[in-house]
Amino acid sequence: MTHDETYFIYKRMRLSIVYFSFVLVACAGARNPAQPANSPTMATVDAACHVAQLDFDQVQKACAIHGHPTRVPDGLRLALVPDKLTVVSGQAIDVTLRMTNETDHKLSVDIPYGCQIFEVGAYQGEERVDFFTECGGICGGGAIRIVLDPKGYTEKTVQFSAQRRVIESKDGKCIEIAPTDLPAGQYLLKMQTPFRETVAGTEKATYQDTFIHAAGSLKVVDSSNK
Numbered sequence: 093m094t095h096d097e098t099y100f101i102y103k104r105m106r107l108s109i110v111y112f113s114f115v116l117v118a119c120a121g122a123r124n125p126a127q128p129a130n131s132p133t134m135a136t137v138d139a140a141c142h143v144a145q146l147d148f149d150q151v152q153k154a155c156a157i158h159g160h161p162t163r164v165p166d167g168l169r170l171a172l173v174p175d176k177l178t179v180v181s182g183q184a185i186d187v188t189l190r191m192t193n194e195t196d197h198k199l200s201v202d203i204p205y206g207c208q209i210f211e212v213g214a215y216q217g218e219e220r221v222d223f224f225t226e227c228g229g230i231c232g233g234g235a236i237r238i239v240l241d242p243k244g245y246t247e248k249t250v251q252f253s254a255q256r257r258v259i260e261s262k263d264g265k266c267i268e269i270a271p272t273d274l275p276a277g278q279y280l281l282k283m284q285t286p287f288r289e290t291v292a293g294t295e296k297a298t299y300q301d302t303f304i305h306a307a308g309s310l311k312v313v314d315s316s317n318k
Contacts, residue, residue, distance in 0.1 A: 156236055157202065157237045160202070160235065163288060163289075164304065166195075168192070168193060169192045170191055171189075171190055172306050177281065179254045180254065180315050181254050181274055181312050181313065182253075182255060182315070184254070185252055185254070187249065189210065189249075190245050192244070193245065198241060198242065200239050201238050203286045204234070205235065211283070212250055212282070212283045213282055214252075214310055214312075216279060217280075222253075222255065222257065254273065256272045257269075275312065278309065279310040280307060281308045281309060282305040282308075283307075287303070
């Protein structure tokens with residue numbers, strides 16, 4: 093085989109490799125066309141997690157992802173429903189956080205859960221009056237990923253007891269004192285949401301950022317006035 097023949101075969105082999113690589117890239121692009129900004133998240137969402145309305149607890153396992161701090165997606169409204177509640181002193185009441193997609197397009201939402209997330213407290217001014225503790229703790233957590241349809245929402249309901257609970261630290265042990273009934277009166281009710289405030293212009297939240305709370309009013313009445 094002459095030098096020219098060898099060089100000709102070498103060029104054809106290189107052209108074949110280049111062509112084959114181009115075909116592979118084109119096919120990959122056809123299977124994964126350019127998507128909107130939210131699409132990488134949406135592509136990983138199970139059908140059970142992509143609905144108009146869903147209950148948070150019902151999809152907690154099916155929609156699980158690796159948890160991380162997150163900011164509120166643009167267009168997601170956080171609110172207690174209803175935001176005005178009445179409870180008898182010493183008794184419990186359901187408190188519901190509704191997370192609503194107020195946009196005209198599908199909205200991908202990552203919702204962490206764990207320590208203190210969805211915790212409800214009664215406040216007078218800036219002071220929480222229903223719970224005090226001298227102890228820390230360790231607890232697990234996680235997150236779910238869902239896609240809400242336009243105007244769709246998900247809800248998380250927790251119970252709030254109109255009591256004062258105190259946990260003291262004595263001799264290295266955490267001891268809970270017998271709870272007392274929360275006095276009758278008007279309170280600010282706040283639920284800690286899964287989302288954190290972030291500095292304007294930043295995309296990601298961090299563990300140092302402050303949690304956002306959804307607020308409403310709570311009227312506590314004496315059992316004789318119920």
